[in-house]
Amino acid sequence: MIEFNNLSKNFGAFKAVDNLNLKVSGGALFGFLGPNGAGKSTTIKMLTGIYGITEGDITVCGISIKDDPVKAKMKFGYIPDQPYLYDKLTGIEFLWFCGGLYSIEKKVLRQKTEELIERLKLGDWIYKRTEEYSQGMKQRIAIASAFLHEPDVIILDEPMVGLDPQSAQIVKKLLRAESEGGRTVFMSTHSLNVVEEICTDVGIINRGRLIFNGTLTELLKDKNELQNDFESLFIEITREKE
Amino acid sequence: MKQTAIFIWYKILMFIRYDKTVSLMNILKSVGSFAVYSGFAAGSFFFSVKTLEFLLVTQNIGLFLFHQFLSVILFVFFLSINVGNIVVSYTTLFKSPEAAFLLSKPVNPVRVFMIKFFDNFFYSSGTLMMVLISFLAGYAWYFKLDLLTAVFIYIFGFFPFMLNAGLTGVLVLLIIINIIVKYGIKRTAAAVGLTYAAALIFFFSAASPVTLVNEVMKYYPDINRYFADLIPAHIRLLPNSWLSDTMFWISSGNFSAALPYFAGQLALTAFLLTMVTFTADKIYLKTWHRTVDYRESKPEEKIRTGRFGFGKGSSIKDPLHESVIKREFFLFMREPVQTVHLAVMVLLMLIYTISLRGLANIAAKQVQLYSLIFLAVYIFNIFFIVTLSLRFIYPLVSLEGKTVWKIRSAPVNTGSILLIKLMFPILLIMVISLLLSIFSVGRFSIDLILPVLPVTVGTVLLVSALNFAIGGLFVNLGEKNPVRISSSQGASISFLLSAVIIIFLVLLLYGPVHGYFTELRYAYERVSLRLFYQRSFVYFIVSGVISYLLIKAGSRSLERDL
Numbered sequence: 001m002i003e004f005n006n007l008s009k010n011f012g013a014f015k016a017v018d019n020l021n022l023k024v025s026g027g028a029l030f031g032f033l034g035p036n037g038a039g040k041s042t043t044i045k046m047l048t049g050i051y052g053i054t055e056g057d058i059t060v061c062g063i064s065i066k067d068d069p070v071k072a073k074m075k076f077g078y079i080p081d082q083p084y085l086y087d088k089l090t091g092i093e094f095l096w097f098c099g100g101l102y103s104i105e106k107k108v109l110r111q112k113t114e115e116l117i118e119r120l121k122l123g124d125w126i127y128k129r130t131e132e133y134s135q136g137m138k139q140r141i142a143i144a145s146a147f148l149h150e151p152d153v154i155i156l157d158e159p160m161v162g163l164d165p166q167s168a169q170i171v172k173k174l175l176r177a178e179s180e181g182g183r184t185v186f187m188s189t190h191s192l193n194v195v196e197e198i199c200t201d202v203g204i205i206n207r208g209r210l211i212f213n214g215t216l217t218e219l220l221k222d223k224n225e226l227q228n229d230f231e232s233l234f235i236e237i238t239r240e241k242e
Numbered sequence: 243m244k245q246t247a248i249f250i251w252y253k254i255l256m257f258i259r260y261d262k263t264v265s266l267m268n269i270l271k272s273v274g275s276f277a278v279y280s281g282f283a284a285g286s287f288f289f290s291v292k293t294l295e296f297l298l299v300t301q302n303i304g305l306f307l308f309h310q311f312l313s314v315i316l317f318v319f320f321l322s323i324n325v326g327n328i329v330v331s332y333t334t335l336f337k338s339p340e341a342a343f344l345l346s347k348p349v350n351p352v353r354v355f356m357i358k359f360f361d362n363f364f365y366s367s368g369t370l371m372m373v374l375i376s377f378l379a380g381y382a383w384y385f386k387l388d389l390l391t392a393v394f395i396y397i398f399g400f401f402p403f404m405l406n407a408g409l410t411g412v413l414v415l416l417i418i419i420n421i422i423v424k425y426g427i428k429r430t431a432a433a434v435g436l437t438y439a440a441a442l443i444f445f446f447s448a449a450s451p452v453t454l455v456n457e458v459m460k461y462y463p464d465i466n467r468y469f470a471d472l473i474p475a476h477i478r479l480l481p482n483s484w485l486s487d488t489m490f491w492i493s494s495g496n497f498s499a500a501l502p503y504f505a506g507q508l509a510l511t512a513f514l515l516t517m518v519t520f521t522a523d524k525i526y527l528k529t530w531h532r533t534v535d536y537r538e539s540k541p542e543e544k545i546r547t548g549r550f551g552f553g554k555g556s557s558i559k560d561p562l563h564e565s566v567i568k569r570e571f572f573l574f575m576r577e578p579v580q581t582v583h584l585a586v587m588v589l590l591m592l593i594y595t596i597s598l599r600g601l602a603n604i605a606a607k608q609v610q611l612y613s614l615i616f617l618a619v620y621i622f623n624i625f626f627i628v629t630l631s632l633r634f635i636y637p638l639v640s641l642e643g644k645t646v647w648k649i650r651s652a653p654v655n656t657g658s659i660l661l662i663k664l665m666f667p668i669l670l671i672m673v674i675s676l677l678l679s680i681f682s683v684g685r686f687s688i689d690l691i692l693p694v695l696p697v698t699v700g701t702v703l704l705v706s707a708l709n710f711a712i713g714g715l716f717v718n719l720g721e722k723n724p725v726r727i728s729s730s731q732g733a734s735i736s737f738l739l740s741a742v743i744i745i746f747l748v749l750l751l752y753g754p755v756h757g758y759f760t761e762l763r764y765a766y767e768r769v770s771l772r773l774f775y776q777r778s779f780v781y782f783i784v785s786g787v788i789s790y791l792l793i794k795a796g797s798r799s800l801e802r803d804l
Binding site: 012014048073084086087 | 244245248252255256259339340342343344345346347348349350527528531532534535538539720
């Protein structure tokens, strides 16, 4: 579903991402972990077309983001760490606007928004201007907008930041259900608990290099062998590469 | 096409949605804004009618000279819109979160570019468009043009003219950014600054008003005809010349002679639109990526603050004053949008001061006209003060932005912090304005420098206080871009109120200036400046008191509202 082939990103002399090779298969809920400045957000920004690629390529459902960015972007929905919403629009208007960007038919769009309002428990907030929303509500609207066109892939950059427990639970439930339904989820996060709770596959990046890639079961096996908790294991893995 | 329609629909929806909270303050703001806009529109209308009457009837300068002066003003307009678009578009096209949001969607980058360009163009040129409509209405009234003709001139003359300035701006921006990435910001900024300065100097030396007035006056009284031969061919190829020629022929009653100029303007718009679309299609996304790379890859130099650093000892004894002054200084100096814009404005002022050479010689023997030229030059100085204040003082409160919590939660008086903040830009504007006044007034008469200085000082204080107070009233803590804050609705109101101060100054100074030049011209034994001194000191005192009250009221309301 998503393939990173010899992907590198340089900012001048600094190598933010160094020869990343990674395949995320269909239906996986992939947790992309790493300390601050490891290259997680840079990778996601290249994947979504916001950053250019220095070397290599990324394909989403076989479409290169470098060669055919508009077509590739049709295949995914993206939720950034700080979602951009138009303050003066209501939640529902924002969803309709986004639906328009993906050329979704009115009838389908109406059905889909109703379904997402229900699933993300947006309630009457959907008819208020987004400038009145809390961080959690903004995040839920951004998530709803990413699912509107039923993309094959969902990309999330730190989705749990600033969420209250109720919002976090709603988001986790949704992501797990979507992944079980066959949709690929690529999520960067700092929250090790979230990875342990919902992810099926894990990648750990440090200083731009992928230092672990496997299933959650494999990672947990390492944890048990080292008789560590998940947090200590993560610190251990990222430290030994320093 | 469907995507574009969706963008336009939602942009209009967002534009018409103002603050929905119904409060007495919001109602007052709306009513006040309406009153200021209406008053200014009416004022501009009468001002343009009276100016036309004065120049064409009292002074009898003739249709041709009038439209050539108009051409010079339009040239300055063109460059202002052009440079303004370069500065603002950089932030809206290459640093805006909305552009990043749209680029992550399946939207063609060229569409993102054009939507952001037009959004920005209408947002930042709104007030200018309104001012032009009012002036055009006065023009149409004076020349007894019907409504349809006036609308035609606006839609097919003025609007494409402004659009051409904006389109040239973004085209230059796309080129500049790619040069910056290759050769660095300092060398590129110097090259661009020099190019613009050269263009200005070239224009003013080729289209010298002094030479033109002398040449046209040789044909007196037959001065209403079209003296095309007196204008250099390359100057006649500029869009400002096309627009002024369009108006010349329409005011002469020869609409068909104006048509080729309309066609030229529109053809240029079509050409520039095609060029911008084509260029953006080819390089906007690449340029966006390059901009990101350039921003992220700047070497992480250790910032040296020398003896002025926060940790160093300071001659400012009060720690609160020291912290705020140093913060303001560092934030200003480390924000390229602020420093580059200030540099551009100072450069424009330098060019303006240089271009005054010879202006004082025009009509030296006609006291009334000479007085008016003097006033026009001095009022242009005041206009610079207004522009500087609007650009650097109006956004001060809004720029506290998301860090306002730190001040609000600190055991200090918010108002007093904002006052300290205000000191730095006021001092900067004061120095620039005084220098400008000394050099420009000195071109006419050394004796006038001293009586003019209290007026300059009073105006700096008054206009700064006005911008501070209105900037606080229309505070927008969510906007980080100072240029966009300076183009907002509140800023337009502040600008229009400053224009009222300008008109008041013309009325205040005309008498003493005219009296002084009359006595000077007829070689009276003792030239008196008493009236000038009296008026300038009264103005200084009154403006000082009003400034104090405005700042006090502004800081009190901010303490309450922030």
